[in-house]
Amino acid sequence: MARVLLLRLLLLTALAAPSQGNRLGSTPRLRYSRFLDPSNVIFLRWDFDLEAEVITFELQVRTAGWVGLGVTHRYTNVGGDLVVGAVLPNGNVYFSDQHLVDEDTLEEDGRQDAELLGLTEDAVYTTMRFSRPFRSCDPHDLDITGDTVRVLAAYGLDDTLKMDQGRAFVKSIFLLQVVHPDDLDAPEDAIIHDLEITDFLIPEDDTTYACTFLPLPIVSKKHHIYKFEPKLMDHNETIVHHILVYACGNASVLPTGISDCYGADPAFSLCSQVIVGWAVGGTSYQFPDDVGVSIGTPLDPQWIRLEIHYSNFHNRPGLYDTSGIRMYYTARLRAHDMGVLQLGVFTFPIHFIPPRAESFLSYGLCKTEKFEEMNGAPVPDIQVYGYLLHTHLTGRALQAVQYRNGTQLRTICKDASYDFNLQETRDLPGRVEIKPGDELLVECHYQTLDRDSLTFGGPSTINEMCLIFLFYYPRNNISSCMGYPDIIYVAHELGEEVSDSMEGMMAINNVEWTPESIKKAEKACKEAEQMVIIKTIDEVVENTTGLIPEITPTPRGPCVESSGGKVEPQDESPAGFKASPMALSDAGTATLRCLPLAALLFGQGALSWLLATLQTRA
Structure with missing residues (x-):
C-alpha cells in the first residue's frame, strides 16, 4: 500500500502544477484542421515539420472533462496510443502519454514522448496542444507516416480518466499533406x-x-x-x-x-x-x-x-x-500543361482475389518503351507531382515503384494503410522524373477474410480494382498503361488444365481455397508473364509483355531518441536513432498551465526509475 501511495504522490507532483495562465498565448498557426466526430464536438488542428519529423496537434473539445488524441489501428483501438490531458478543479493540469491495453483501459507508457505546449479550459472548451515525433523509439507509440493515419480522439465529461466508447471516435486523415x-x-x-x-x-x-x-x-x-x-x-x-x-x-x-x-x-x-478525378472521401484539389x-x-x-x-x-x-x-x-x-497516366491492373475478371485471404498481392506492370512510338512525337521526361490511389472494399495498401535498366529506383507513391472511404488527390513531397524506357509497377494488397467466394476485377464496388493515377507534366497522348497476369499459366500452377484465357478464368472457380492454395495463387500471379496494355487518348491500343520485378522494401526512418522506455531491437544500433528535434512551437512565447518542460521530464523520468526499482524489489 505504501508503494501505491508513493507512486500516486509522485505522479501528482510530476504532472500537476499550479496554473500560470488561462491562455495558450502566442503560438504558431496550425495550417490544417478537421472535425473528428459527426456532431462537431471535437475539432483538431495540426501542422508538421518534415525535416525535423515532428508534428504538432491542437485538440479542442466541447467539454469540461479530460481530452485525448492519438493514433490507432484499422480494426481495433487496442494497442492504440493516446495522449491525454485535463485541467483539474484546482487549476492544475494533468498530461500523459498512454496506450490502450483493451478497449476500456488506458495505461501510461514507460516513457513520455509527447511534449505539452498548452492545456486550458474555459466555459465551453478544453484545449490541449502538444507535439510528438513522427516516430519515437517507444513501441507503444504508433508512427505518423505519409500513409493514411487513423486518428483516435476521446474525451470525458469530467476529469476521471475512463474510456467511454460513446465518446471515442476514429477518423482516417492524410496528416502529412505537403x-x-x-x-x-x-x-x-x-x-x-x-x-x-x-x-x-x-x-x-x-x-x-x-x-x-x-x-x-x-x-x-x-x-x-x-x-x-x-x-x-x-x-x-x-x-x-x-x-x-x-x-x-x-x-x-x-x-x-x-x-x-x-x-x-x-x-x-x-x-x-483521365483529366481529373474524385472519389469518396476526397475534397477539392488545386494544381x-x-x-x-x-x-x-x-x-x-x-x-x-x-x-x-x-x-x-x-x-x-x-x-x-x-x-x-x-x-x-x-x-x-501556367508553365506546364498537365496530363494523367493511369497505371495498375487491367480491370476485368482475369484479376481475381481468393476468398478468406489474410493477405493477397496483385501486380500491374507498365513498360514505357513504346510511349514515344505511340505518342507520335518525342516524349519528354515525365515530371510526376501528384497521385490518386484507388481500390474497392478489400484493398488495404497500394504502391507504385519505378525501375530503370532493371534496377529499382524509388517508390513513387504508396499508402500502407489505405482506407476506401478516404480517396483524395495527394501531392508528392518532390517531383519524380520518369524517363522513356522506365518500368512502373503497381502492387495492391487485399484482404478478404469476410468473403466466402472469389472477388473478381470489375466495375462494381463489390468487385475490385487496382489503380494509381499519376498527375504529371508535360502532357503526352498516352492515357493508360496497365498489366495483368497470364491466366493460363496461373491456372496450370493451381493444377487446372486449360487451353485459353476464358477456360483459365472459369477454372479459377474450381480451386479449393486454403491458406496454401492462396499463397500458391499469389506466387503464380507474380511469376506469370504480364500482358501490358497501353492506350492513347485516340483509343489506339498497343500490347507488350514483361515480368514482375522484385520490390525492395523502403527501410523505416530513424526513431527519435529520448530517455527511458523500451527500445525496439531494430533501433538498438546508433544508426537507428536521431537527436530529438526542436518542436514547431516557440516555448518562450507559449503560456502553459503546467510546470516547465524540464520539470515535467524530470518528474516522469523519476517515476519510471521508481517504478522499475519497486518492480525489481517486489
Whole structure:
C-alpha cells in the first residue's frame, strides 16, 4: 500500500502544477484542421515539420472533462496510443502519454514522448496542444507516416480518466499533406464551369456507372484549368462513389444522352484519358502554381466523358441526383500543361482475389518503351507531382515503384494503410522524373477474410480494382498503361488444365481455397508473364509483355531518441536513432498551465526509475 501511495504522490507532483495562465498565448498557426466526430464536438488542428519529423496537434473539445488524441489501428483501438490531458478543479493540469491495453483501459507508457505546449479550459472548451515525433523509439507509440493515419480522439465529461466508447471516435486523415491550398495562387480572373448530370434517376441496382459526353468551355485563346471540386447532392448516405472526367480525342464520334458506361452500347465507354478525378472521401484539389489543364488550343480536347459511379446498396427507389465536377479556369497561363497516366491492373475478371485471404498481392506492370512510338512525337521526361490511389472494399495498401535498366529506383507513391472511404488527390513531397524506357509497377494488397467466394476485377464496388493515377507534366497522348497476369499459366500452377484465357478464368472457380492454395495463387500471379496494355487518348491500343520485378522494401526512418522506455531491437544500433528535434512551437512565447518542460521530464523520468526499482524489489 505504501508503494501505491508513493507512486500516486509522485505522479501528482510530476504532472500537476499550479496554473500560470488561462491562455495558450502566442503560438504558431496550425495550417490544417478537421472535425473528428459527426456532431462537431471535437475539432483538431495540426501542422508538421518534415525535416525535423515532428508534428504538432491542437485538440479542442466541447467539454469540461479530460481530452485525448492519438493514433490507432484499422480494426481495433487496442494497442492504440493516446495522449491525454485535463485541467483539474484546482487549476492544475494533468498530461500523459498512454496506450490502450483493451478497449476500456488506458495505461501510461514507460516513457513520455509527447511534449505539452498548452492545456486550458474555459466555459465551453478544453484545449490541449502538444507535439510528438513522427516516430519515437517507444513501441507503444504508433508512427505518423505519409500513409493514411487513423486518428483516435476521446474525451470525458469530467476529469476521471475512463474510456467511454460513446465518446471515442476514429477518423482516417492524410496528416502529412505537403501542400496547403492557402499556399497556392488563386487567380483573380477565375471562371467556373460545371460538368454535371442533371436530375438523373439512380437505378435501384447496387452499382450504376452513368456516362454522358459534355463540351469543355469554348474560349478564344488558351486557358488553364487550375482547380476542381466535386458537386454532390446530400442523400443522407454515400451514393456517389467516384466521378471521373475523361478527355476525348477530337476525331471521336460521340453518342448523346446518358447511358451505362460499360453496358450494351460500347460508344459510352469511349475516351479513356483521365483529366481529373474524385472519389469518396476526397475534397477539392488545386494544381501546383506552375501546372494546369490546357483548353482552347487545336491540340486540346473539346469534349469530355463524365463518368459517375453510383453505389445504391440499399436499393432505394426514386432517387434523383445532380452531381458532377466544378472546374476553375483562368487566362493566366501556367508553365506546364498537365496530363494523367493511369497505371495498375487491367480491370476485368482475369484479376481475381481468393476468398478468406489474410493477405493477397496483385501486380500491374507498365513498360514505357513504346510511349514515344505511340505518342507520335518525342516524349519528354515525365515530371510526376501528384497521385490518386484507388481500390474497392478489400484493398488495404497500394504502391507504385519505378525501375530503370532493371534496377529499382524509388517508390513513387504508396499508402500502407489505405482506407476506401478516404480517396483524395495527394501531392508528392518532390517531383519524380520518369524517363522513356522506365518500368512502373503497381502492387495492391487485399484482404478478404469476410468473403466466402472469389472477388473478381470489375466495375462494381463489390468487385475490385487496382489503380494509381499519376498527375504529371508535360502532357503526352498516352492515357493508360496497365498489366495483368497470364491466366493460363496461373491456372496450370493451381493444377487446372486449360487451353485459353476464358477456360483459365472459369477454372479459377474450381480451386479449393486454403491458406496454401492462396499463397500458391499469389506466387503464380507474380511469376506469370504480364500482358501490358497501353492506350492513347485516340483509343489506339498497343500490347507488350514483361515480368514482375522484385520490390525492395523502403527501410523505416530513424526513431527519435529520448530517455527511458523500451527500445525496439531494430533501433538498438546508433544508426537507428536521431537527436530529438526542436518542436514547431516557440516555448518562450507559449503560456502553459503546467510546470516547465524540464520539470515535467524530470518528474516522469523519476517515476519510471521508481517504478522499475519497486518492480525489481517486489
